[in-house]
Amino acid sequence: MGRYVIRRLIQAIPVLFGATLLIFCIVFALPGDPIAAMFGDKRPDPAIAEVLREQYHLNDPLLLQYWYYISGVLFQGDFGVNFADVPVSQIMAGKFQVTLNLALTALVMEAVIGVGLGLWAALRRGKATDTMILASTLLFISVPTLVTGFVLQLLLGVKLKQWTGADIFPVAGTFAGWRSYLLPGFVLAGTSIAYLTRLTRTSLAETLRADYIRTATAKGLSRRRVIGRHGLRNALIPLVTFLGADLGNLMGGAVITETIFNLQGIGNQLFQSVYLREQPVVVGIVTVLVLIYILANLVVDMLYALLDPRIRYE
Amino acid sequence: MKKTSADVLPGLSEGGAPGDHPLLAVDNLHVEFQTRAGVVRAVNGVSYTVGPGETLAVLGESGSGKSVTAQAIMGILDMPPAVIPKGEIRFKGTNLLKLSEEARTQVRGQRIAMIFQDALSALNPVFTVGWQISEMFRVHRGMSKADGLKKAIELMDRVRIPAARQRVHDYPHQFSGGMRQRIMIAMSIALDPEVLIADEPTTALDVTVQAQIMELLAELQRESRMGLILITHDLGVVADVADKIAVMYAGRIVENAPVHDIYKGPAHPYTKGLLESIPRVDLKGHELYAIKGLPPNLLDLPTGCAFHPRCPYRQDNCVTDAPPLHEVSGTRNSACHYWREVLDGEHQ
Numbered sequence: 098m099g100r101y102v103i104r105r106l107i108q109a110i111p112v113l114f115g116a117t118l119l120i121f122c123i124v125f126a127l128p129g130d131p132i133a134a135m136f137g138d139k140r141p142d143p144a145i146a147e148v149l150r151e152q153y154h155l156n157d158p159l160l161l162q163y164w165y166y167i168s169g170v171l172f173q174g175d176f177g178v179n180f181a182d183v184p185v186s187q188i189m190a191g192k193f194q195v196t197l198n199l200a201l202t203a204l205v206m207e208a209v210i211g212v213g214l215g216l217w218a219a220l221r222r223g224k225a226t227d228t229m230i231l232a233s234t235l236l237f238i239s240v241p242t243l244v245t246g247f248v249l250q251l252l253l254g255v256k257l258k259q260w261t262g263a264d265i266f267p268v269a270g271t272f273a274g275w276r277s278y279l280l281p282g283f284v285l286a287g288t289s290i291a292y293l294t295r296l297t298r299t300s301l302a303e304t305l306r307a308d309y310i311r312t313a314t315a316k317g318l319s320r321r322r323v324i325g326r327h328g329l330r331n332a333l334i335p336l337v338t339f340l341g342a343d344l345g346n347l348m349g350g351a352v353i354t355e356t357i358f359n360l361q362g363i364g365n366q367l368f369q370s371v372y373l374r375e376q377p378v379v380v381g382i383v384t385v386l387v388l389i390y391i392l393a394n395l396v397v398d399m400l401y402a403l404l405d406p407r408i409r410y411e
Numbered sequence: 412m413k414k415t416s417a418d419v420l421p422g423l424s425e426g427g428a429p430g431d432h433p434l435l436a437v438d439n440l441h442v443e444f445q446t447r448a449g450v451v452r453a454v455n456g457v458s459y460t461v462g463p464g465e466t467l468a469v470l471g472e473s474g475s476g477k478s479v480t481a482q483a484i485m486g487i488l489d490m491p492p493a494v495i496p497k498g499e500i501r502f503k504g505t506n507l508l509k510l511s512e513e514a515r516t517q518v519r520g521q522r523i524a525m526i527f528q529d530a531l532s533a534l535n536p537v538f539t540v541g542w543q544i545s546e547m548f549r550v551h552r553g554m555s556k557a558d559g560l561k562k563a564i565e566l567m568d569r570v571r572i573p574a575a576r577q578r579v580h581d582y583p584h585q586f587s588g589g590m591r592q593r594i595m596i597a598m599s600i601a602l603d604p605e606v607l608i609a610d611e612p613t614t615a616l617d618v619t620v621q622a623q624i625m626e627l628l629a630e631l632q633r634e635s636r637m638g639l640i641l642i643t644h645d646l647g648v649v650a651d652v653a654d655k656i657a658v659m660y661a662g663r664i665v666e667n668a669p670v671h672d673i674y675k676g677p678a679h680p681y682t683k684g685l686l687e688s689i690p691r692v693d694l695k696g697h698e699l700y701a702i703k704g705l706p707p708n709l710l711d712l713p714t715g716c717a718f719h720p721r722c723p724y725r726q727d728n729c730v731t732d733a734p735p736l737h738e739v740s741g742t743r744n745s746a747c748h749y750w751r752e753v754l755d756g757e758h759q
Contacts, residue, residue, distance in 0.1 A: 308532040314487045317520025330537050406582040
């Protein structure tokens with residue numbers, strides 16, 4: 098297992114280089130001039146602009162610029178500064194915390210609601226409950242986050258507060274602590290909950306048809322034990338993969354949700370930095386996101402081996 | 412206190428004399444499956460009995476209803492789609508079909524146990540074999556983990572799995588096919604059941620291992636005097652171990668008899684066909700005999716005798732009249748209008 102982990106981490110190196118280079122090129126190819134963006138509506142003095150260009154290596158070839166950047170990250174842990182001389186690592190630090198809180202809230206909701214509903218549907222297959230759960234997942238899958246976000250913000254965040262007087266789901270940024278994340282977390286998790294519900298339902302239904310379930314019944318075990326121990330333990334395996342891989346999606350997909358709910362997270366920052374052509378910030382954020390994605394996948398693969406004894410990595 | 416099966420089945424004393432009742436009696440059992448395409452009549456009036464220490468071989472091709480009957484005895488049919496419109500399954504005189512689900516659960520695994528064809532898929536892949544065997548003791552006998560594991564090692568020794576003490580922590584996929592089937596057997600005999608149903612226990616194994624598994628089953632049966640129902644489509648397996656044979660076709664028993672009688676001379680054309688389709692060394696080079704035609708469509712069974720479309724002895728009344736189970740001798744029955752001709756070997 099140890100060797101496997103090391104091999105996987107080594108494999109992550111080219112992925113990391115590739116992803117950062119790709120992002121670097123894309124940001125470089127964006128139309129517009131970062132120096133002009135720094136001055137807003139005013140036109141910069143050409144001489145000053147030239148000095149700035151030199152200072153930020155903007156006149157050097159693309160690959161050289163990339164090398165300056167990536168060597169700083171690798172050898173000094175220095176993600177550089179943005180065009181206002183604020184270190185990128187400082188910009189990211191607080192923002193990643195917000196996004197991580199949001200993504201983890203979403204992940205927990207996904208696991209609890211998605212798996213819960215899926216199990217419920219699987220055990221009531223073909224009955225009214227099952228049909229209703231399936232129909233509502235279809236609704237969540239087909240309505241975009243943009244719509245669910247604004248609708249829930251209005252209904253549960255604003256109207257509910259007006260009607261009841263109690264601020265159950267605060268929607269004004271992160272001022273209310275962990276409760277600030279409840280509604281945005283749910284909106285972010287929405288489609289994933291729906292997919293996970295369907296995946297859980299299929300997975301358990303399939304598992305319950307397996308021969309070893311028949312054996313467990315023939316052993317004289319209660320239905321509760323047959324499903325709860327023998328069925329669930331096997332049905333969970335594909336769900337863990339989905340959940341782990343989804344953590345990356347949730348963090349990357351937080352842009353819309355953070356904008357709707359005014360959460361100062363990484364998504365919001367990414368959006369602004371792309372807008373301002375702040376290459377170092379964009380690449381920095383994406384690099385960390387790629388890293389998180391790779392680590393999440395590694396953890397999933399290891400969990401997989403833990404859950405399914407038939408899988409051994411060597 | 413945990414309920415034992417004796418509490419739930421007051422009529423059933425532990426290991427006591429069965430009195431007038433046979434150990435297990437299946438009586439005129441019918442099983443149907445409600446499907447979209449129509450009603451599948453999988454079992455149509457099957458009756459057989461098994462006594463202590465007795466081995467009944469239930470013989471028949473796929474779809475003959477032999478496994479469905481066994482699953483009905485165990486109570487592991489999915490109902491729905493399965494329904495049991497008629498019949499009784501009596502265990503020491505108690506009709507199991509009339510018991511509550513709770514009482515039924517107490518019989519399953521403890522008094523009547525079952526082993527399945529493919530042990531790899533029948534064992535749970537994510538638990539160690541020790542966990543799976545000891546689960547019987549933990550759940551039904553309230554034993555601790557450690558005690559249950561000790562019992563599991565004893566059982567694995569008893570079914571002759573080498574190095575049981577180490578292997579108890581292994582997972583099913585780490586065993587060979589024969590060893591896996593031994594684990595399946597160990598698990599099924601854990602609580603000393605009075606009846607063991609073996610559903611094609613050797614089909615997935617190679618021939619030498621088949622013989623070892625059959626030998627093991629026979630030996631365990633001698634030690635414990637349990638009744639054994641051996642479901643198979645392999646006549647070769649049956650000859651050595653069975654006391655009596657019930658041959659099934661299209662959900663009915665077409666012939667039942669002591670094993671020697673059947674091999675001496677079948678009293679039903681289907682049994683005869685089965686015996687003749689065994690490859691024989693003295694007929695090497697000849698074409699293998701096969702029963703003509705296809706197995707019946709259970710959705711739309713032939714009129715009269717279900718075997719008539721494939722039968723070399725067919726007469727006009729076979730198409731219209733279903734034959735009753737004729738008494739050939741005191742211990743032998745045949746569901747053929749012309750059993751005498753078949754028995755005399757008059758081929759038509």
